[in-house]
Amino acid sequence: MKKNNLLLVLVLLFFVFQAKANTVSVRILTTKIINTLIFSPIGGSYSVYGDGVLLENCDPTGIFQMSMEGDFILLKTFEREIGKFGVIKMIAKAPSAAFKVKSVIPQGKVRTYDDNLEIMLTQDKSQLLLINKVDLEHYISGVVESEGGRGSNLEYYKIQAILVRTYLLAHLNRHILEGFEVCDDVHCQAYSNKASDNNILKAVLASKGIVVVDNNLNLITAAFHSNCGGETCNSQDVWAMSTTYLKSVKDTFCLSQSQAHWQRVIPLEDWQAYIQLKHKYPVDDSMNFIRGTSFSQAAGREIYFKDKDLKIPLKSIRSDFKLKSTYFSIEQVGNSIKFKGRGYGHGVGLCQxxxxxxxxxxxxxxxxxxxxxKDVNLVDVSALNYFRQE
Ligand SMILES: [Zn+2]
Ligand SMILES: [Zn+2]
Structure with missing residues (x-):
């Protein structure tokens, strides 16, 4: 679709369709095996439901304990038992309500989250399953803070928020058979708390609903890495995945940053053994001249390390020697091989x-x-949802 046509349609849709209040169901404390848990509000009141029936109201000072008992969950306060249920729901009465949870068996740290909590047993009935039904934008701010930390620039947080939102919407089916949409582990995106950094909250609000799509309106694979060393990579050169938008670009902005340069020195004999044994390359010719010890990417990124008839993918060398990037030169210094490298990470997409x-x-x-x-569009997700239903 031509960009002008796309923009026209999106502008029209913007007026026709209001953004819906979207929520996402996130399994929290995914990596913990929880038997007993304490819940308490930290702002606003909650309604407490057991198997669909309103049991009572929980004011901001209330504290509830839930523990596994056979195939059910025993719900109680400090004073009394309330009952045993299959599913317990803590539903916020106001949009600003938040709560804290703490695992008691086993002992865990206090964590805070926005909006609602549902507690049930996992399908194999071996542990509690905690699902935070959370406003999409609240979730995004929590992920931005969990993954990127606090104290960064407002404009940069807007980028992170848009990428987190884009990734989320492309992966909503990941855990659907388990009864929730995404987990809170790095398997999906790290989400360990509600956000508290003011710049993050402002950035998520300012970029509300915005996602990145390609020219076919598909959500992009929002790849990013720490530092590109001066030039990003084409996706097909790293992952054998060709896209219209993950294209190599020159970047001078990261060159003075902390991950711009690195060095690594290894014994010459290790390098020789590597190319001789693993890649079947003779390292000495009849003149006793050592081969395969000089390589440069001064003119720009290469895909292969080459020396006469030897050709090794740079990503294999990176992985075999655990190097920070594939953007390196090689030189022999005495009995050593020195890798002089630039950047950190796979080099595809956004350079953080x-x-x-x-x-x-x-x-x-x-x-x-x-x-x-390259050639992407920033669009409002409500307009995108409309297109998807066509
Ligand atoms: Zn996951
Ligand atoms: Zn860069």
Whole structure:
């Protein structure tokens, strides 16, 4: 679709369709095996439901304990037992309500979350299953803070929020057979608390509903990495996945940042053994000249390490020697091989340190996203939902 037509349709839809209040169901404390849990509100009141029946109201000072008992969950306060249920729901009475939970068996830290909590047993009945039914934008702010930490620039947080939202909407079916949409582990996206950083909350609000799509209106694979070293990679050169938007771009913004340069020295004999044994390459010719010890990417990123008839994918060398990137040169220094490298990570998509630097230099989030992702559109998700139903 031509960009102008796309924009026209999206502008029209913007007026026709209101953004729906969207929620997402997130399994929390996924990696813990929980038997007993304490719940208490930290703002606002909650209604407590057991198997669909309103049991009582929980004011902001209320505390409830839930523990596994056979195939049911025993619900009680400190004073009394309320009953045994299959599903317990803590439903917030106001949009600003939040709660804290603490695992008692086993002992765990206090965690805070926005909105609603549902508690049931896992399908194999071996542990409690906790599902946070949370407003989509609340979830996004929690992920931005859990994954990126606090104290960054507002404009940079808008980028993170848009990428978290884009990733979420592309992966909503991941756990659907288990009864929720996403988990709170890095398997989906890390989500360990409600957000408290003001810049994060502002950035999520300012970018509300925005996602990144390609020219066919498909949500993009929002790849990112720490530092590209001056040039990002084409996705097909790293993952054998060709896209219209993950294209190599030159980037000078990250060159003064902390992950821009690295070095690694290994014994010459290790390198020789590697190319000789693993890649069947003779390292000495009849003149006793050592081969395979010089390589440069000064003119730009390469895909292969090459020396005469030897050709090894740089990503294999990176993985075999656990190097920070594939953007390195090789030189022999005495009895050692020195890797002189640039950047950190796979190099595909957005360069985080470059984007952070651009945000500090007052580039807008739109400009930065278009800089790292080629030929993409930033659209409101409510318009996208409409297209999807066609
Ligand atoms: Zn997951
Ligand atoms: Zn970069």
């Amino acid at each position: 340190e470059g984007a952070m630097r651009m945000a500090k230099l007052k580039y807008s989030y739109e400009y930065i996203l278009h800089y790292y992702y």
